[in-house]
Amino acid sequence: MSQFQLHDSQRRTTVPFVPLDPEHVRVYYCGPTVYDVPHIGNLRAMLTADILIRLLRRLYPRVTFVRNITDVDDKITARAAANGEDIGSLTARTTAEFHAGLAAMNMTPPDIEPRATHNIGEMQAMIARLIKQGHAYEAEGHVLFSVASFASYGALSGRDPDELVAGARVEVAPYKRDPGDFVLWKPSTPEMPGWVSPWGRGRPGWHIECSAMAHRYLGESFDIHGGGSDLLFPHHENERAQSLCCFPGGKFANYWLHNAMLLVEGEKMSKSLGNFYTLSDVLDKGPVEALRLLLMSAQYRSVLNFTWAGLEESRRTLDRFYRALETAGAVDVSGRGVPQAFLEALCDDLNTPKAIAEMHVLATAALAGDREAAADLKVAGGMIGLLTQEPEVWFRGGADAGGPGEAEIAALIAERLAARKAKDFARADEIRAQLTDQGVVLEDGAGGTTWRRA
Numbered sequence: 001m002s003q004f005q006l007h008d009s010q011r012r013t014t015v016p017f018v019p020l021d022p023e024h025v026r027v028y029y030c031g032p033t034v035y036d037v038p039h040i041g042n043l044r045a046m047l048t049a050d051i052l053i054r055l056l057r058r059l060y061p062r063v064t065f066v067r068n069i070t071d072v073d074d075k076i077t078a079r080a081a082a083n084g085e086d087i088g089s090l091t092a093r094t095t096a097e098f099h100a101g102l103a104a105m106n107m108t109p110p111d112i113e114p115r116a117t118h119n120i121g122e123m124q125a126m127i128a129r130l131i132k133q134g135h136a137y138e139a140e141g142h143v144l145f146s147v148a149s150f151a152s153y154g155a156l157s158g159r160d161p162d163e164l165v166a167g168a169r170v171e172v173a174p175y176k177r178d179p180g181d182f183v184l185w186k187p188s189t190p191e192m193p194g195w196v197s198p199w200g201r202g203r204p205g206w207h208i209e210c211s212a213m214a215h216r217y218l219g220e221s222f223d224i225h226g227g228g229s230d231l232l233f234p235h236h237e238n239e240r241a242q243s244l245c246c247f248p249g250g251k252f253a254n255y256w257l258h259n260a261m262l263l264v265e266g267e268k269m270s271k272s273l274g275n276f277y278t279l280s281d282v283l284d285k286g287p288v289e290a291l292r293l294l295l296m297s298a299q300y301r302s303v304l305n306f307t308w309a310g311l312e313e314s315r316r317t318l319d320r321f322y323r324a325l326e327t328a329g330a331v332d333v334s335g336r337g338v339p340q341a342f343l344e345a346l347c348d349d350l351n352t353p354k355a356i357a358e359m360h361v362l363a364t365a366a367l368a369g370d371r372e373a374a375a376d377l378k379v380a381g382g383m384i385g386l387l388t389q390e391p392e393v394w395f396r397g398g399a400d401a402g403g404p405g406e407a408e409i410a411a412l413i414a415e416r417l418a419a420r421k422a423k424d425f426a427r428a429d430e431i432r433a434q435l436t437d438q439g440v441v442l443e444d445g446a447g448g449t450t451w452r453r454a
């Protein structure tokens, strides 16, 4: 069996992955804050998780993948107010859009997807315990975590606590004992979402949400905690502090995995900067597999600059792979193992560029008539969510076929389903009308929606 090595942010080096329980690997990922559609930067984080889980499932008999939904947050409250929409409808709609986008991207769904608002009791229990153990204190309706009470605060992100305090940009609230102390619970005004608690009606801080959900579903110690590098500090540092202080017998996460940012014009793609592309922006110009391949063209720890030329190049790479499969004709891949060199590339800290280079080697052989290589190529692609179509479908549905491509149609169907779930029937009808205009007929049946060209 290939040995999986991954870069652990806390150890700051690449180490062999040794699961706590080889029979059952457990992973926690920070999920989206549901106030807007995901952008393709968020999708890079989700794709890193997807590749990790696909690999772990090859290597271990059982994997539990937990990814939360943050559905209580001040950004959500503010957006709902700005939209004149109630919070429940905003979070339901954006959660449905998130699910539809990830399904269209062929991402592995989590086994458990807890919502913050369904875990308030767990958060309150942890906060009460932290107060009792002297790691948190109440002040003016807030409960704060005392960073001075945790000697290894800063160890994950490699920051010196004193430096952190000196560098704090935000104005320090007068009730904090130490400027680095962070909120576990805060009071809510009547129009804000809130829950009854021993500290008055209020709402949780963001960090305690993940600590509580990770504990509830994975216990005091689990294998891997992942997320984007923008979450390393303060979010993950604070999650770790809370969890280790609350459950000193546990390890919390044994390995920390962080993907680098997706950039656009050299800047982080983000909702707050407004420089982002959504999945549907991209699907207007290229198929889903091209976006997956583009996001895998750099190893997850390297920054990746998004360009339309890069998307086009990924589509051409896929053309080459599909051409290789087409040349070989039908190949039988049932029961076939993943090619060793390809698997080893993924085991090397999810080195997707190296894995794709292995696919090129196989494609070259397949184009020269090697049918075994074509079968290997198909299996390798399938493992990372590529080459999932028949070559004729890929080429027929390609950009120059006239009418929308398969991936685009699938994405529109997913979006229409999300719109219907959110009771946005106007949008759902608009999507059907748009597809009809483009010569695509939808048929709703018991098993879901199918389509055919008119």
Ligand SMILES: Nc1ncnc2c1ncn2[C@@H]1O[C@H](COP(=O)(O)OP(=O)(O)OP(=O)(O)O)[C@@H](O)[C@H]1O
Pocket (backbone or CB within 6 Å): 030, 031, 032, 033, 034, 040, 041, 042, 043, 044, 045, 046, 226, 227, 228, 229, 230, 231, 259, 260, 261, 262, 263, 268, 269, 270, 271, 272
């Ligand atoms: N540009 C990016 N590149 C890669 N990953 C990203 C990028 N932006 C956000 N992420 C990751 O996406 C995941 C979901 O994040 P979340 O929904 O909290 O994003 P957000 O903070 O609302 O987005 P933004 O940072 O755009 O305001 C997190 O793991 C986060 O680290």
Ligand SMILES: [Zn+2]
Pocket (backbone or CB within 6 Å): 029, 030, 031, 210, 235, 239
């Ligand atoms: Zn988190």
